[in-house]
Amino acid sequence: MHDGVDEQLAMLADEIGAPLVLLDAEYSVVAFTPHSVDADPSRAGVILRGSPRESVRQGLDAAGVREARGPVQTPAVPGVPLRILLPLRVDDVLMGFVSWLDENDDAQVRRTEGSPRVHAIAQLLHARASADDRSDLVRRLIAGQVSVSELQDDGLAADVPSRAISVRADGTVPAVAEGLLPGALAAQVGGVLAFIVAEDLPLDALREHPGIAVGVGPALPLAEAATSWRQAVLASRIASRGDTEHGSFVRWDDLGVERLLARIPLELVRHEDLPKSVRMLLADSRGLDLADTLLAFLDRGGDAAAVAASRGIARSTVYHRLERASAVSGVRLDDGSARLDLHAGLRIAQFAGLLD
Numbered sequence: 001m002h003d004g005v006d007e008q009l010a011m012l013a014d015e016i017g018a019p020l021v022l023l024d025a026e027y028s029v030v031a032f033t034p035h036s037v038d039a040d041p042s043r044a045g046v047i048l049r050g051s052p053r054e055s056v057r058q059g060l061d062a063a064g065v066r067e068a069r070g071p072v073q074t075p076a077v078p079g080v081p082l083r084i085l086l087p088l089r090v091d092d093v094l095m096g097f098v099s100w101l102d103e104n105d106d107a108q109v110r111r112t113e114g115s116p117r118v119h120a121i122a123q124l125l126h127a128r129a130s131a132d133d134r135s136d137l138v139r140r141l142i143a144g145q146v147s148v149s150e151l152q153d154d155g156l157a158a159d160v161p162s163r164a165i166s167v168r169a170d171g172t173v174p175a176v177a178e179g180l181l182p183g184a185l186a187a188q189v190g191g192v193l194a195f196i197v198a199e200d201l202p203l204d205a206l207r208e209h210p211g212i213a214v215g216v217g218p219a220l221p222l223a224e225a226a227t228s229w230r231q232a233v234l235a236s237r238i239a240s241r242g243d244t245e246h247g248s249f250v251r252w253d254d255l256g257v258e259r260l261l262a263r264i265p266l267e268l269v270r271h272e273d274l275p276k277s278v279r280m281l282l283a284d285s286r287g288l289d290l291a292d293t294l295l296a297f298l299d300r301g302g303d304a305a306a307v308a309a310s311r312g313i314a315r316s317t318v319y320h321r322l323e324r325a326s327a328v329s330g331v332r333l334d335d336g337s338a339r340l341d342l343h344a345g346l347r348i349a350q351f352a353g354l355l356d
Contacts, residue, residue: 004120004124005022005030005031005121005124005125005128006031008117008120008121008124009022009031009032009033009098009117009121010033011117012098012112012115012117012118012121013033015111015115015117016100016108016111016112016115017108018100018101018103018108019032019033019034019100019101020032020033020098020099020100021033021098021099021100022096022097022098022099022121023085023096023097023098023099024095024096024125025066025094025095025096026057027056027057027060027097030096030125059075060074060075060085062075063075065085065087065097066087066094068085068087069087069089070086070087070113071084071085071086071109071112071113072084072085072087073085073102074102081101081102082101082102083099083100083101083102084099084100084101084102084109084112085097085098085099086098086099086109086112086113086118088118088121088122088125089122090122090123090125090126093126095122095125095126095129096122096125098112098118098121100112134185134186134187135186135187135188136187137185138185138186138187138189138194138195138196139187139189139194141185141196141222141225141226141229142164142189142194142196142225142226142229143226144225144226146223146225147223148223151222151223157222158221158222158223159221159222159223160198160199160221160222161198161199161219161220161221161222162196162197162198162199162219162220162221162222162225162228163195163196163197163198163199163201163216163217163218163219163220163228163232164194164195164196164217164225164228164229164231164232165181165194165195165196165197165203165206165214165215165216165217165232166192166193166194166214166215166217166229166232166233166235166236167192167193167194167195167206167212167213167214167215167236168191168192168193168212168213168236168240169211169212169213180205180206180209181195181197181201181203181205181206184196184197184201185197192233192236194229196222196225199219203216203249206249207249212248213236213239213240213248214236214239214248214249214250215231215232215233215234215235215236215237215238215239215250215252216232216235216249216250216251216252216253217229217230217231217232217235217252218231218252218253231252231259232252234252234259234262234263235250235251235252235255235262236250237262237266237351238250238255238258238261238262238351241350241351241353245299246258257344257347258347258351261347261348261351262351264348264351266348266351266352266353267352269348269349269352269354271354274345274348274349274354275341275342275344275345277329277330277331277338277341277342277345278291278329278341278342278345278346278349280328280329280330281294281325281328281329281342281346282349282354282355283328284324284328286324287328288355289321290321290324290325290328291325291346291349291355292311292355293307293311293318293321293322293325294321294322294325294342294346295343295346295347295350295355296310296311297318297322298339298342298343298346304318304319304322329342
């Protein structure tokens with residue numbers, strides 16, 4: 001996580017002239033400056049392992065380290081150099097410790113204790129812990145694991161309209177999007193970023209951000225965030241196609257039959273599963289062009305002028321392609337039932353990536 005902790009720790013180490021290790025409130029390693037291991041080889045295993053042995057934890061607790069309000073020396077352990085632990089607190093809540101080798105240098109201890117870097121690191125750890133709490137709340141909300149009473153206990157109104165938003169980007173967690181909705185609840189869920197936002201929060205920053213697919217769920221009471229999330233995920237499946245009329249920013253409220261298409265396991269759809277008329281159309285040497293024009297025509301309710309404008313072609317070209325599509329597929333475009341087969345089949349083929 002890039003939140004400035006490593007930089008502040010490095011600057012503090014330079015300031016006092018000693019390698020430092022940053023621990024959380026449970027004595028697990030959060031960060032360390034590059035020379036911490038070299039300066040204290042006996043601690044290398046603990047630092048690189050991240051978490052202390054239970055005996056170490058119990059020894060530190062017994063020495064009153066957790067209750068300390070100022071620098072304390074670690075209990076003596078045979079073969080292990082003594083260290084100084086400086087508690088980091090925010091509003092008297094323990095956030096962690098800055099630790100370094102005890103060099104019997106009182107001036108160094110005073111410089112460390114009085115450095116504004118120490119306060120900055122404590123605040124960053126506090127912000128990180130708060131973000132972790134919010135992320136956990138989001139994960140439980142979208143999983144339907146938060147009751148109305150729990151929301152009320154957390155000071156949240158269960159009936160406030162809120163939206164869930166699913167953001168994805170080419171198989172990677174789109175961390176770049178995290179700062180686009182300040183104040184929103186956010187969490188990483190697998191390869192997707194989940195937001196819970198107020199109904200009226202502007203979403204222009206997400207709409208305009210390149211390289212991401214955004215699905216926006218409906219506004220529902222916060223207690224029903226799981227439903228909004230499920231529909232946001234389905235909308236993001238449509239958005240991830242990017243080449244539909246909806247683009248890469250899709251609101252569930254704007255979807256029609258695509259709501260049903262999004263539920264189909266499209267990764268299982270094969271060419272041979274499509275209606276015969278669609279397979280015949282795609283088998284033509286110009287099948288993809290014909291399919292694109294025909295789908296645009298059906299999407300626009302038979303408005304040839306709108307199709308010509310959207311594709312940058314002459315209206316006569318549209319009519320020529322429609323005639324060719326009708327002949328190749330064996331379907332009369334004035335036959336409602338046959339048109340339904342073509343329209344639904346082409347739309348499914350599009351979402352399944354069979355028109356790429």
